Amino acid sequence: MRFTKTIVIAAVSSLALAACGGQQSSTRDQVKAVGSSTVYPFAKAAAEEFARTYAGQYKSPIIESTGTGGGMKLFCGGVGTEHPDMVNASRRMKASELETCKANGVNEVMEIEVGKDGIAVAESKEGPTFGLTTAQLYEAIAAEPYGKANTAKNWSDIDPSLPNEPILVYGPPATSGTRDALAELIMTEGCKTDSATAALKETDEERFEAICTGVRTDGAYVEQGENDNLIVQKLASNPEAIGIFGYSFLEENADKLRGLAINGVEPTYDNIASNTYPGARALYVYVKKQHLDAIPGLREYLSTWVSNWGKGGLFTSKGMIASTDEVQSANADVVTNMTLVDASKLK
Numbered sequence: 343m344r345f346t347k348t349i350v351i352a353a354v355s356s357l358a359l360a361a362c363g364g365q366q367s368s369t370r371d372q373v374k375a376v377g378s379s380t381v382y383p384f385a386k387a388a389a390e391e392f393a394r395t396y397a398g399q400y401k402s403p404i405i406e407s408t409g410t411g412g413g414m415k416l417f418c419g420g421v422g423t424e425h426p427d428m429v430n431a432s433r434r435m436k437a438s439e440l441e442t443c444k445a446n447g448v449n450e451v452m453e454i455e456v457g458k459d460g461i462a463v464a465e466s467k468e469g470p471t472f473g474l475t476t477a478q479l480y481e482a483i484a485a486e487p488y489g490k491a492n493t494a495k496n497w498s499d500i501d502p503s504l505p506n507e508p509i510l511v512y513g514p515p516a517t518s519g520t521r522d523a524l525a526e527l528i529m530t531e532g533c534k535t536d537s538a539t540a541a542l543k544e545t546d547e548e549r550f551e552a553i554c555t556g557v558r559t560d561g562a563y564v565e566q567g568e569n570d571n572l573i574v575q576k577l578a579s580n581p582e583a584i585g586i587f588g589y590s591f592l593e594e595n596a597d598k599l600r601g602l603a604i605n606g607v608e609p610t611y612d613n614i615a616s617n618t619y620p621g622a623r624a625l626y627v628y629v630k631k632q633h634l635d636a637i638p639g640l641r642e643y644l645s646t647w648v649s650n651w652g653k654g655g656l657f658t659s660k661g662m663i664a665s666t667d668e669v670q671s672a673n674a675d676v677v678t679n680m681t682l683v684d685a686s687k688l689k
Contacts, residue, residue, distance in 0.1 A: 370423035373403035373643045377413030377430035378519045379568040380459055380588035381625050384657045385430050391656060392639070392646045400639030405430075409568045410519025417628060418443035427633045427640055431626045432459065432519030432588065433526075437688040450631035453683035454644070455673050457651050458663040460589035460614040461523055461621030463602040469581035470505040472497075473603035476620055480532025482509050483563045485556040488536045489549075492558055512573045513557075513586040515565040523623045524586060525555035528604070531620065574599065589614060590661025614663045625662070631680050648674050 375385055385405045393402040408416065410431045417429035418439060425448075435453065443451055463474065474482075481487045481500050497504035514520040533554035534540040543550040557563045566573045566585075573585040574595050584602065589609055592601050601609040604620045613619040627647065634640055650656035653664040664670070675681070 371638050372401035373428070373637055373640050374406075374426045375403060375428035375430055375627070376406045376408045376416050376426045377428075377627075378410045378432040378625075379407045379514075379570050380432040380520055380590070381430035381456075381627070382407040383590060383660055384456070384625075384662055385627075387656055387660055388643065388646045388650065391650060392643050395646065396639065396642055400642065403639070403643055407568050409515065409517035410522065411517040412568075414439045415442075417630075418446055418448055420446045421448055421630065421632050423637075425630075427630055427637050429628045431628060433522045433623065434626060435628055435683065435688055437685065440683065440685055440688055448630055448632070451683050452629040452631055452676060452680060454627050454629065454647070454676050455624050455665060455669055456627055456647055456662075457625050457657055457665055458614055459623055459625050459661075460609050460619050460663070461520060461527060461586060461623065462589045462592040462609040463584055463586055463604060463621075464577060464592050464599045464609075465584045465602060466577050466581040467598055467600050469577075469584075470507065471600070472505055473606065474504075475605050476528050476532035477535045478504070478532070479604070480529045480554075483511050483513070483557050484529060484533070484554070485558050486553050488533070488539050489542075489553050492560075492562075494562075507582050509562045510580070510583040511563045511586065512566050512576045512583055513563055514570075515567060518568060520570075520586070520588060523621070527621050527623060529557075530554045588661075589663070593661040611663055622663075624665070628683070631682065634680065644677050648677055 382405065389403040389405050392400070410429075410433060413426070413429040413431065414435065417426050419425050435451075440451065463479065478500050482494060482497065485492060494500055494509060496506055496508055498506040514524065539550070539553060542553070566576065570587040570591045573587050574591055577583055577585045578598050592599055592609060607613055607619045609619055609621065614622045629640070629644060651662070651664060651670060652658075655664070658664050665673070
C-alpha cells in the first residue's frame, strides 16, 4: 500500500505498519462507521449480521448516527484510528467534501451504493387525508417561496383544497442527508415550477439556492435532530402535523402512520424502486481504502453489506429498496476491486 508523506504523518500515531508482508495492525480493533440516520438501521443490521457470522473472530462494528453532513466531516478529518473507517450517507458525497478529505490525507475513498430509499412525507392515521405537489410542499416550508416572505399559516392558504389546519412540519436538520435530498428532490423541483425563479439559476445561482432550499424558522418547520424515530413519535401524538423522513421509518410504523402522495404518487416500495416517486434517492457508504488492511474486519463488514442488499434480503426486510441487479453488480465489483470514487461525477 502506498502512502504519501501527508498520509504517513496523519497515520503514524495510530496505524502501526508491520515489518513484513505490508500488513498493518492498529490500536483500534473494530470497525467504526458514522453518518446518516436513515442508513443507521441498515448499518446496525449489517453490524449484527457481521457479529453473528464472525463471532469470536472480530468485534462488532461501532455505528454512530451523526447525520450525513456531520459524518462526512468526521470521515474526512484524516487517516488513522482516531478517524472513522466509513461514513453512511443518504445522499452522494459532495465534490467539496472529497476535496476536504484529500486535504486531510484521505486520498483513497471508495463509494458504494447500497440501495435506495425515498423521502417520505407522512402523517398520523388520525389526521386528515390529503396529498401534496412538490410546489405545495415547497410553498409551505420555504422561508422565501419564489423570493417572497412566507406568510402562509394554514395549508388552505397554499391551496383552498388543502385542509384548513395550521402548517406544522417536523423534518430533518441542515446536517442531515435527508434534508439535502429534500432540498434537491422536492423543494427545488417545486421552486422551479415558477419560471421567473427557475430562470434565476442562470443569473444568480446563490440567490436561486437560497430561495429554493431555505426553510422557515417561524415554527412552521421544526427540526427534530438526527433521530427520525422522534418525528414518528411527534406525528403519533399530533394528528395535525406532518413529518419528513426516510421511507423505511414509514414502513416500520405503518400501523400508525400513512404516507402522503407527492404529485399523485404514493411513497411505496415499487414507486421508489422505479423512480416514479419524486423523493426516490440512492443510499451510500463511503470507505477509506487506506484503512482496509489496518482495521480488523473492515473487508468482511463490507462483504456483509454486499451479501444482504438484494431484494428479499436483510436490508429490504427493514425497509430498504433494493437497487437494480445491474447497480448491485457494479457496486459489488467496487468492493472486490477496491475501486475509488470518480471525482468527476460528484457535484
